[in-house]
Amino acid sequence: MEWLGLQLFAELPAHGQVVLDCHHNPFLVVLAYVVAGAACFATLDMADRQIHSEEPRARRQWKGLGACCLASGIWAMHFISLLAYQPPLEVHYDMTLTALSLFIALIAAWLAMNQLDRLHMQPRHYLQAALAIGLGIGVMHYVGMAALQSSARQYYQTPLVVASLGIAVVTSLVAVWVTRYLGSGSGTRHLAMKYGAALIMAAGIVFTHYTGMAALSLVIAEGAPAQLPSADNSLQLGLSIGFITLLISASSISAALADKKLQSKEHDLRRVNVLLSQLDQARVSLQQAAHYDALTNLVNRRGFNQVFAERLAEHAVTESLLAVMFLDIDHFKRINDSLGHAAGDELLKVIAAHIRAATRSQDLVARFGGDEFCIVTSLHNRDEARKLGQRIMQRMKEPIDLGGRRMVMTTSIGISIFPDDGRSAEELLKNADLALYQSKDGGRNNLNFFNSSLKTRATLELQLEEELRVALLEERGLCVYYQPIFDLHDARVAKLEALVRWHHPQQGLIGPDRFIAIAEANGLIAELDQWVLQRACRDLADLTRRGYGHLKVTVNCSAVTLGREELASDVEMALLQAGLAARQLELEVTENALMGDIHRTINLLKRIRGQGVGLSIDDFGTGYSSLAYLKRLPLDVLKIDRSFIQDVPGSQQDREIVQAILIMAHTLHLQVVTEGVETDEQLAFLATQGCDFAQGFLLSRPVALSELPAVLERLDRMDSTVMGECETARPGLQGRPADAPGRRAGASIARRGR
Template sequence: MEWLGLQLFAGLPAHGQIVMDCRHEPLLIVIAFAVASAACFATLDMAERQSHSRHAAAQRQWRLLGACCLAGGIWAMHFISMLAFQAPLEMHYDATLTGLSLLIALAAAWLAMTSLDRSDMRAHHYVQSAVLIGVGIILMHFVGMAAMQTGAQQYYQTSLLLASAAIAVITSLGALLLARFFRNGSGVVHQAMKYGASLLMASGIVATHFTGMAAMTLVIPADTALTLPSADNSLQLSLTVAFITLLISGSSISAALADKKLQSKEEDLRRYGVLLSQLDQARASLQQAAHYDALTNLVNRRGFNQLFAERLAEQDANHSRLAVMFLDIDHFKRINDSLGHDAGDELLKAIAEHISAATRSQDLVARLGGDEFCVVTSLNNRDDARHLAQRIMQRMKDPIDLGGRRMVMTTSIGISLYPDDGLTAEELLKHADLALYQSKGNGRNSLHFFNSSLKSRASLALQLEEELRIALLEERGLCVHYQPIFDAASGQVAKLEALVRWQHPLHGLMGPDRFIGVAETNGLIVDLDLWVLRHACQDLARLHQHGHANLRITVNCSAVTLGHESLPNEVAMALDQAGLAPRYLELEVTEHALMGDIQHTVNLLKRVRSQGVGLSIDDFGTGYSSLAYLKRLPLDVLKIDRTFLHDVPTNSKDRQIVQAIIAMAHTLHLKVVSEGVETPDQHHFLASSGCDYLQGYLLSRPLPMGDLRALLERLDSQAWALTPRCDKAPPGSPDPFPDNPGHRASASTAQPGH
């Protein structure tokens, strides 16, 4: 078959002269390979730039430049290799066909670069593109061969011709895969691999050309005269073409390198921009976390301190007034204990919404922690603060749906005013907190303004705390008084109730109502209870040594001590140190002290009871679930609260209540003690109603140890027996608290039983 004067797939003619003396110039072959290698490396760089460009225009530019590099390299390699071909014939080249071969090379190269731009390349895409590009290279080669004019005819061997085409397709496929692979990556290893890939691609292109050249045989027709070659300028022309091609490839590589650096810088700048943006977001998040409460989205304590200081500075400059309100949710702990902390969190969010809805947009609302909130508001007069506080309290009464329940909460509020109650944030907050404690102490669900007397009381409480701590540490000033408890049947002293007193160097002998609250607030109550326990056991042991061997002692136990896990061990230690048998000790607990974890309390009391120590429930009838406690607690004695005896025996309802309590206790096999016996009528009624033990000012006041021993000895020597007809108390020393008849540390004074 003849195509463009080429004899393809045809055998040699029978007549004619075969040109045998043909060879290639080695230097030009090396130059051709170098040109192809440089072009392939430039093409790989262009493919990389094309894939990394974000703009379509830039991608088209790199695609065009890559196509020019690849086409120029292939065509230059072919042309230089043709110039390296030497035969004993005069050769020249047809300009039209030479230009056409270049255009075909450009088309094949453009197709290759376009294929690399496809985002999702499947196997059949690679094969299709490789076949088309390979066909283009073969066409370029044979059009270029057709441009070579020698006067001889070109015959091509079929097997080598097909081998050349196969090499072209395989080379194209390898070039596509390598270019795809080297689109991403960096570093020395990546660059070295790219050099190797360029040499491999160039080898394939050179192999395609020279396999095609090996398939060619020049035959001079029989009637054609042999024309010898004239002057040879192939080296100069080859160098010129090589220089131009290498210049294009080098410029392209330089441009790619510069673009890569520029894009790297742009990428760095973009990353820096993203990082700065992320840092700004992180800073904002940290600012939010640092100054706002995550649960309620209100300002937290740290943010409040900052904003409050700024607000104070503004008010100071404007000479205006501020109100600081401390809010505490009443009985919030019960919600956490009964419904769990998740329900408590939901309740706090609803309460925060209530408070925000009741305040104005310019008011500062903060959650300082737990169930404590604070509101700072500008005002014209004192009534403005009162009205806002009342509005908050009213809004708090709106029902809250919580786990299928409708909860109604109340709040206690303490208010301090700027500049009347302080000029600094610390002063105002401290004074508002003092006012809040007054609200809570007056029954809760109320509001109070700060006044100077609160500060005096707080200072006194702080002083008492410090002195009480020293008194406990040095065991100096504290003492125990004992109030006798009489057996109603025999009239003899059966028990002694230990009641703590404090001989203060400035304030004199102080009752528990003056310092028990201080001890509870500052964590000293457990130490105080255990101190009384130890001293009471030691005093009773001394009384036993002096002949009063049947006496028992009752010691009160506060709510905090009752929850102390080591209480059974402390009781055992106190008894052991005093050398006292457990049956002579009785612990008194109140119903109010049992309002915590009842199961834990029951287990703890059972451990105490197992040692042989008696248990008594004090102030019976003043708690919340008296009968429920009686059923579960391991009790021995029930003590009727003094409040039920005030109108006995004149009030029939009170008489019936007391008689019912005595009957119920006896049914449960409990002994009954009635405290607060102050009149003969009360004594007569109780004795006739079956009460087991009597205690009160009618019989004896609380006495220090020295006076108590004198009283007991006097009673023994006079064979004193209390009878229902008794109309006066046994003689005793004067009571240190004459203005408070029936005084003892109970629910009506300070802490039960001290």
């Protein structure tokens, strides 16, 4: 087959002369390989830039430059290799075919670079690219060979022609795969692999060329004169072409390196910008976390202090009014205890929304922690603060659905005003807090403004706290008074309730209503309870030695003390040190104190009762009054609060309540003490209803230990008179003469059975 003057896939003619004396210039062969290697390396760099360029325009530019670089390298290698071919004939080159071979090389190179634009390469894509590029290189080679003009005709051996095309396809397949593979790496190892890949690709291209050359046979027609070669300038021409091609490759490599450094700097700059942006976001997040409450998204204490200081400085210049409002949610702890902390958190979110809705956008609203909130607002007059507080209290009364329950919360508010109530942030906050405590003491769900009397009261309480600490530490001034508890069945004093008193050096005798609350608020109550327990045991032991061995002493136990696991061992130690029998001690606890951790409390009370100590529940009817808990508690005595006996026997409702409590207590095998007995009628009513014990001012006020024997003797002398009056009043009272004795007898049997 003849194509462009080439005899492809044809046998050598039977007549003619085969030119055998052909050889290659080794220097130009080496130069052709160097040119091909440089072009391949430059092409790999162009492909790397094309793959990593983010802008489409830049990708197109690198694709075009890479195609030109690869095409010039392949074509230069081919032309220099032709110049290295030295047959013993005169040869020259057809410029049209030479230019056409260069154009074909460009097409093949463009196809090679175009394949790198695919995001994902499938095996068929590699194969298609290799066929297109390999056949393009093969066609370029044989078109270039057709440009070689001489007196001899070119015949090609079919196996070697096919082999050259196969080598071109395989070389193209390897080149495309290597280019894609090397496009996602960096570092010294990556650069070494790129050098190796460029040499291998160049070797494949050169091998393709010389395999095609090996298939060539020059045949001079029989009788045709052979034109001998003239002066040969192939070396100079090859060097020129090689230099130009190497210059193109070097320029391309330099451009690729410069772009790589520039893109690396751009990436570094982007990373820096991203890091700066992330740092800004982190700073904002940290500021948010540092100055805002995560639960309610209100300003927290730290953020409040900063903004409040700025607001205060502004108002100090103008001397305009500024209100500081402290808010505390009433009985919020009950929500956490009954519904759990998750429900409490949800409730706080709703409350925060209510407070925010009731305030203005320019008002500073903060959550200090727990259920404490604070508001700072500018005023024209003091009445605006009152109206704002009333709006908040009204908004708080809106029903809230929580955990399947519908509830209404209330709040206590304390208000201080700048500059009237202070000029510093610390002073204003302290005074608002004092006003808040006044609202709580006034029954909650209330608001109060700060006044100077609150500060005086706070100062006195602080002084009392310090003096109470000294009194406990030095056991100076504190004493125990005893109030007799009268046994209505045996007609004698059976128990003594120990009540702490404080002989203050300046204020005289101070009742517990003034200093017990201070002790509870400042962590002194447990120490005070323990002191009372030890003193009461010692005093009763002294009375026992003086002939009052039948008496018991009841000691009040606060909620704080009841929460201590050491209480059982403290009781045992107090009895041991005083030499007192356990049956002579009775601990009194309130309903509210029992309702903390009920399971732990029950276990603790069982341990104490196991020692032989009696247990009494105080102020029954004023707290939870839960029968479910009452039947589980290891109790001996139930104490009816004084509020139920005040209007007896005049109030039918109170009479019925007392009767119901007595029946219930005796059914549960509990003895009953009624406190607050102040009239003969009350005492007679209790006796007829089967009450076990009575306590109150009618019998005796609390007295010091030194006065107690005289009181006991007086009560012993009046016992027969009192009980006689009770027996006389019993038949006509309530019109139920038959019922009372039966209850009394039942109560006596129950007491003896215990």
